[in-house]
Amino acid sequence: MNNIYLYTLVGVGLFSLGLYALIVHAHLLRKILAINVMGSGVFLILVALANRTYGTAPDPVPHAMVITGIVVAISATALALALTLRVHTETGRVELPEESLE
């Protein structure tokens, strides 16, 4: 089972991609997608590493954590989308106002 490290590295890559996009993009919908990709990266690392029980079934504890995480992620996404839509109705914009540093 050498795919453990392959998938772990893919998880790391997804996390970094998501982090990068989260910082670069101002559009709120894109930020929501970016956070979801980061989350998927974390889940992937957890589950891939749960396979390090050579010969026996994988460790069920990370599996349970990830199932919980998926449901939390979707509810957080729904809330974030509702907030985005509210920002849009109030201000007509799809990004948050920038705070000026002066």
Added chain:
Amino acid sequence: MEAITLLQLIFDTLLGFTLLWLAWQALSSPDLFRAIVLFIAFGLLMALTWVRLNAPDIALAEAAIGAGLTGALLLSALARLKAKNSATIMTEQVKNKPLFWLLLTMLSLAVTSGLAFSVLTLQENSPGLSIWVLENIETSGVSNPVTAVLLNYRGYDTLLEMSVLLVALLGIWSLGGVPKRHDSFPGQILNILIPLLVPLLIMVAGYLLWAGAHAPGGAFQAGSLLGAAGILFLLVGWQFGTQFMGLPLRIMITFGLALFIAVGVALMLFGNQFLEYPSSLAGSLIFLIEAAATLSIGITLAALFLGGRPGLRRHK
């Protein structure tokens, strides 16, 4: 190398690279609709990845949520934003600031290499808690180890996770009423398809709930299917009666959490710890809690999709 190992290696490599590429395309696509469709495809491949990683319970959850909820949520939100053209705005700091780009690239590289290093230097053989889980599986009341962890050993997690669902719903409800929309007539096809699909969804949800005790499945997967059924109803614009939207809705949404806490407290009255099931009753108690949780999770997810507090009209 054996042919089977080789084939699996090719499959995994292709899957891994496609995942990364899809994520990159979805996050950098100038067209938001395209980004969302790519993200839906990404969810599909994640489910395949869980299959490859021996995690069928997660594959079921990802399939149910990815196919049934995420796409519908994102597409409905996009429909209401109607601002596709402003899609590639960058944050203020990024525009015309080469120094910031440099810093950001360095940060990303540092995060990636740091994480990769720490992950690759982990112990190669680490069973984690799986030994304890398997040793105590007989007293847990179920034979699927993932369900045992979720509902017995780490029942607190599940309890708090259901509270998170509830808090998210409260957050949405505090933002105002259900957005007004004028749904067109769904048409004959949907009027035939939806009444066929919904009973099947409910049936399969029941099957997954029952199977969860001894095989992959359980309350979250079953609840997600119920949520998808609710979303189908909402998508064709069928209205639930207003008498359902008041107290009955609130009772059903909180029922799962309330029963969970009630069982925990009742066990304390009999001299156990909070949520410490006696092993003779564990199986039945877990099933009872899971059944209530399935109903509540399903209705909460559908209510999240509704996007506002029913019965309250947004004035605008």
Added chain:
Amino acid sequence: MTLLIDILTSLLLIAGAVFFLGGTIGLFRFPDVYTRLHALTKADNVGLGLMMAGLSLQADSLATVGKLLLIWLLVLLASASVAHLIAKTARQRGIEPWKQ
């Protein structure tokens, strides 16, 4: 006997894969959304159907065959409905069918 069944399964699976390939090529090459719909439903209906037939031959119980059949029927139902909905909406939105 097992050998015969294995050969039959292989043939059915390969035939199914060919239809999936056809669906993908159609999606890739056809000129407009209506013709692509046409290509797509071949993969859904025939491709998956042949695969289901092939896998059913290897199934250990009737329940498994039933589940495979149910999955196939569900995909048929979904793809036929979706194809219809998309074609109808495309017409309403004024996307012209491709003419030589």
Added chain:
Amino acid sequence: MEILYLSIALFLFSTLVVGLWRILHGPTSADRMLAAQLFGTTAVACVLLLAQAFEYPPLRDVALIFALLAAVSAIAFVRRAWAAEEKK
């Protein structure tokens, strides 16, 4: 037989990767959605082949869920996203 199942699963997965081209290039939203629809069907076939190859029946439930929910995203697209595009 395992080799056959795995090879066909791999083959189907590669057709899926090729199909990504249609999501990227559209041109209309309907084309992108169609490609996603084909992905769903391909994933069903892939998962069933893997279930057979590794003789692990619970994977069939994953395929069953994919099949049950295959239409949801497309219905959301037709009923919501596409309808909104029209008003612009």
